[in-house]
Amino acid sequence: MNLLWIALGLLLLPALWLVVLPLRRAAEVHDAQQAYETEQRDEAQNVAVYRRRLASLEAARERGEIDATRFEESRLELDRSLLEDTEARRHSPLKSPRAGRILVPMLLVALVVTSLVWYQREGAEGDLALFAARQEVANSPDGSLPMLIERFEEQAERQPGNPKVWLSLFPLYRDSGQFEKAIAALEQLIELEGRQVNLLAQLAQMEFFVANRTLTDDVQMLVDEVLEQDPRQPTVLSMLGLEAFDHGRYEEAIDYWRRAIAGMNNPDSAEALRNGIAAAQQRLGIEPEEAGSGNEGPSLNVSVSLAERLRSQVSEGDTVFVVARDVKGELPPLAIERATVSDLPFEVTLDDSDAMAPMASLSKVDEVNLTVRISSSGQAMPQPGDLVGRAGPVTLGDVQGPVNVVIDGIVD
Template sequence: MIALWIAFALLLVPALWLLVLPLRRAGAVARALADDEASERTERQNVAVYRRRLASLEAARDRGEIDAARFDEDRLELERSLLDDTAASTRSPLKAPRAGRWLVPVTMVALVVASASWYRWEGAEGDLALYRLQQQVMADPEASLPRLLERLEAEAARQPDNPNVWRSLFPLYRDSGRLERADHALTRLLALEERSPWLLAELAQLRYFAAGRELTPNVQALVDEALAADPAQPTVLGMLGIEAFESADYETAIDRWRRAIAGMNDAESAEALRQGIRTAQRRLGQTPEAVEGPGLRVRVSLAPELAGRLGADTAVFVVARDAAGELPPLAVARTTLGALPATLTLDDGDAMAPKARLSQVDEARLVARVSASGQADPQPGDLLGRHAAVAVGEHDGDPVELIIDRIVE
C-alpha cells in the first residue's frame, strides 16, 4: 500500500502546482492592470470625441446654421454625455498581488483530503490488500491450503463487508470439504450482493450434496428462486438431472443435462454431463451419443471352464487403464454375463473423470471383471480377465480379445 500512496502523491503534485501557478503570475498581472489604469486611454478617447463634436457645433453656429440657444442646448448635452462616460469608466482600486493568498494552501489541503477520502470510500483498497495477501501466500515456499485459509479468514474479519473475500473463501471451503463454512461464505455473498441466480444455484447445490443428495424444502426453495430468475441456469439443471437420474427417471435426467450443457462455459463440467447422458441412454437401452476421438473395440468372452459359476444377470465391468497405472480408469463399460460374448467400444464417452480419458494415452491395459456382488471394487469369488497394453486407435479395427479366465481369490 505504501507504493500506492506514493503514486497518489506523485499524481497530486501537478495538481497542486497548477493551484500555485496563478500566484506566480499575480505580480505581473497586477502591474499590467495598473499600467492600463494609469494610461487612461478610455478617458482621453472620450475627451477627444467631445472636443470634435463641440468644434462641429461651433462651426455650425458660425455659419448661421444654428442659433445661440440651440448651440447652448447641444453643448450642454455633450457635456452631460462626457460626464456619464467618465463616471461609467471609474474603476475600483486594485488589490495587492498578495491579497487572498491564504485561500491557496487551504484549497491545496482540501484537495488532498478530498482525494484521499474519495479513494478510501470508492476505491479498492480492500481488494488490493486481498490480492497482495494471495500473492504473498503463493510466493511462500511453505504455502499450504490451511495457511491460505488462515490468512483469508483474518482478512474476512478485517473487512467483513468485502464480497471478494467471501468469493475467494467459498471454493476453498467447498473443495476442502468444509461445507458448513462454504455455506456461510455463500450466505454472506448473498447478503452483500444481489441474489443472483448463480449464487443461488451454488448454494442450492452445496446444500443438496450436504443433505446426502436429498432435495429438501430449503434446497427446493433456492432452486425455485434461481429458476424464476434464470430458467436455463446450468448448475441447477445439472443438479436436477442428478436427482432425476438417481430416481431412475432417465429421460428427465437426459433432458435436464442437455439444457444445462447448452448454458455452460466449463468444458470439463459439460463433458461430465455428456458422460451422464450416455450412461442414462444405456440404462434406457438406447445407443449412446457418438463421441469423437480414438478408442478401443473389445470382444469380451468367458472361458468355457468358468461357465455356469454365476448367474446370467451378473454385472460385468470392462475397464481401460493407462499402461503406467498412474491415472484413474480411462474408460469403464458395463454389461452382463448373459450377454457374453459381446463386442464393446470404449472411448472418451466412457471416461469416469474429465482429466482421465483414452484420448490422452497411446496404449491402455484392459481388465474385465464379473462382479458377483455387483460392486465396482473386486471381491473374492469375482471372475477376472486381463489383457496387456494395446494401442488406442480408431474404432473400426479388429476387436481386442479379452477373455475372462480366472477367479479372484
C-alpha cells in the same frame, strides 16, 4: 501498501505544482496589468471628442441653426454621454499580488484530503490487500489452503463490504469441504451484489449437496427463482438432472442435462454431463449416444462391509455415504453414493455421474481416497460417533475387481 501511498504522493506532486503556479506568476501579472492601465488613454480621447462636439454646437448656435433651448438640451446630452463613458471605463484599484495567498495552502490541503477520501471510497485498496494476502501464502514455504483461508477470513473482518472477499472465500470453503461456510459466504455475496442468477444458482447447488442431494423446500424456492429469470441456467439444470438420476428418473435426467449442455461454455463440464447422459442411457438399457467414443470416463467398483463388532451400534435406517476424494483433498468430493445399513454388505460403482459438481469428478484425477461413513443423523458432514472405513490411495484404471472397504472405525 507503502509503495501504493508513495505512488499516490508522486501523482499528487504535479497537481500541487499546477495549484502553486498561478501564485508564482501573480507579481508578474500584477505589474503588467498596472502598466497597461497607466498607459491607457481612452478617457483623454473621450474628453477630446466631447470638446469637438461642444464646439460644433456652439458654432451652430452662433449661425442661428439652433436656438438656445436646443443648444442646452444637446449640451446636457453630451455631458451625460461623457459621464457614462468615463464611469464604464473606470477601473477599480489593483489588489496586492500577495492578496489571497492563504487560499493556496487551503486548496492544497483540500486537494490532498479529497483525493484520499475519494480513493478510500472508490479505489481498490481492499483488492490490493487480497492480492497481497494471496501472494504472501503463495510465497510462504508453509503456504497451504487453510493458511489462505485464514488470511482471507482476516480480510473479511477488515472489509466485510467488499464482495471480492466473499467471492474469493466461497470456492476455498467449497473445495475444502466447509459447505456451511461456503453457503454463508455466498449469502453474504448475494446481499452485497443483489440476487444475481448465477449466484442464486450456486447457492441452490450448495444447499442441494449439503442436504444430501435432496430438493428441500429452500432449494426448490431458489430453483424456481433462478428458472423464472433464466430457464436455461446450466448449474440448476445440471443439479436437477442429478436429482432425477439419483431417484431413477433417467429420462428426466437426460432431458435436464441436455438442456444444461446447451447453455454451457465450459467444455469439461459439458463432457462430464455427456458422460452422465451415457450412464443414464445405460440404466435405461439403450445404446449410449457416446458409446465407442472413449469419453465414458473412469469408474470404480467399491465393496462395502461393516465390522461385526460395530453392528450393534447402528440401526437399519442409518445412512451410508460412499465418498471418493482426490488424494490431496483440495477438491470437492469427486463421487458420492448413498445407501442404508440395511443394504450392507453391498457393492456400488462410482463414476462421473456421482460427482457433486462437473468441475470435480473422477475424470479429473488419477488417484482417489475412499471413505465410507455411517451417519445416524444423515448429515453430509462427519459427526462425532459416526462409523467410518477408509481405503486408498487407489489408482483409477489399475484396479482389478472391486475395492474392499470395511467400516471399522469411529469418528472422534
